[in-house]
Amino acid sequence: MVKLAIDIMGGDYAPLEIIKGVKLALERFSDIELVLFGDEKIIKEHLGEHERVKIVNAPEKIDMGEKDPIGEIRRNHNTSLVKAFQAVKDKEVDGVVTAGPTQGVVTAAHLIIRRIKGMKRTALCPVLPNLGGKHRLLLDVGANLELRSEHLLQLAQYASIYLREVQGIEKPLVGLMNIGTEEGKGREVEKEAYALLKNNPNINFYGNIEGKDIFRTECDIIITDGFSGNLVMKTCEGVALAVGKFFKEEINKSIFRKIGYLFLNKVFKNFKKTLSADEIGGAHLFGVDGIVVKAHGSSDAYAFSNAINQARLAVKGEIIEKMKKIIEEEGNNLNDEW
16 A cells, blocks of 8 residues: 555645545545545545544644745644655655645755755656657756756656656656757756766666757656756746637637637647646655655645645655665765755
């Protein structure tokens, strides 16, 4: 059985929508046990008793707009998020799923669970929409504004393990985000990273890719620093919203376009579903010594159940243990400081 901690109080629609997501996940996946951290009274009222559920009363939460997440996490150990992350640290559970604030999640992971020994950086890694026939990982998208070449190598190794063990892709193809496809392009960090990725036996390296190729590249993994990755991700989200608004405005301009829309309704629905974050669930925080999945703050029940499934598959794939083996084999500095 896979045992996961669930932060019931995190998210725009918590706790009720998160509880619905838990209920749905229990129906979908028979191999999970869940420890729920949240308001015990509300959980029991809306979920009831379940043989695969344990409830830990933790009604306090970290607000989505918390301006000082580091201070809040250090001062207040009674929030649902902190208690759930402590359960991972104490090895009481295999991983944690939360829709809480991103900054709070990254901070709690660093301060409580902490990095894998020898892992020099962590990375927030979402799954991109399935355009061009495949889902792709993009990392980092915000955990680190700057990364060195050796950091990018480790994150590529971790992402490769994840796709191999969780998605069954035998040789995930890694692309390095750059301003040109030719070798030698970019800043010094990209040039150094190119050489490291190209020569590492644990990486199936494609080469440089440009922003315009994100949704049509052969690559399964796109590596960059957190500043660039965050810009790319939010640009993609903005374009998707703009395209949707454009179609809506154009269709409403005439009766003939509205009639045409009726014939293409299924196409538009499929396009919307493809771009929907609900189908994916959330983003992994790679590099910490426990599985952490950050569900979208606006997650509904279905989306949150998918986030639970992401954590479930990562635990079953033993990705942390396999990354530790690579670190040991490559002789990384196990005493690297925070």
